[in-house]
Amino acid sequence: MxxxxxxxxxxxxxxxxxxxxxxxxxxxxxxxxxxxxxxxxxxxxxxxxxxxxxxxxxxxxxxxxxxxxxxxxxxxxxxxxxxxxxxxxxxxxxxxxxxxxxMSDPIDIFSTEVSQIIESTLDALPQKTREIFKLSKFGNKPHKEIAELYQISVKGVDYHIMLSVKELRSALKDYLPLLGTLTFLN
CATH class of the missing domain: 1.10.1740.10 (RNA polymerase sigma factor, region 2, helix turn helix motif)
Known part of the structure; x- marks a missing residue:
């Protein structure tokens, strides 16, 4: 070829x-x-x-x-x-x-912010209402004991706690889905 x-x-x-x-x-x-x-x-x-x-x-x-x-x-x-x-x-x-x-927990992410909102909301409450709420929810005092301490009725204690919870719910409305585990708002 x-x-x-x-x-x-x-x-x-x-x-x-x-x-x-x-x-x-x-x-x-x-x-x-x-x-x-x-x-x-x-x-x-x-x-x-x-x-x-x-x-x-x-x-x-x-x-x-x-x-x-x-x-x-x-x-x-x-x-x-x-x-x-x-x-x-x-x-x-x-x-x-x-x-x-x-592994991320929204509560951890917003905990500082939520804590600041709770603190400022409680600080804005009347002193007696704030103290009653703190004794009940953070101090775990029974309503009857708080009523005796402040010389008011148990229903009066309930009123102050309800007023505190109402203010906290309003202040934390954007965080409530994340805060479902916080029992003091119930």
Missing amino acids: SFDSVNSFNEIYNSFYRKSFLYVKSYVHDDMAAEDIVSESLIKLWQQMKQQPINPIPPYLFVILKNRSLDYLKHQSIIRSVHLNLAETLTREIEIRTTSLE
């Missing part, structure tokens, strides 16, 4: 493309990649043949195809490794964010 003419590449292509494609595809498992590898290999063979005679052609072409296929597979391996590492990193990051969100 003479490859000195302008049509030499077409002759090489027609003679070796099909077998080369099937060989490369059996390793790379990708039609487009196999086509690219075979085309590049045939071009390289043709360029080498213009510089020096190559005979027999099939073993030489086989080495070119093998090396290009190996390069492709190594490159694919690196790409997959990078993708796998990225996927693992993203998975870990999502797990960390999920765990952090699951």
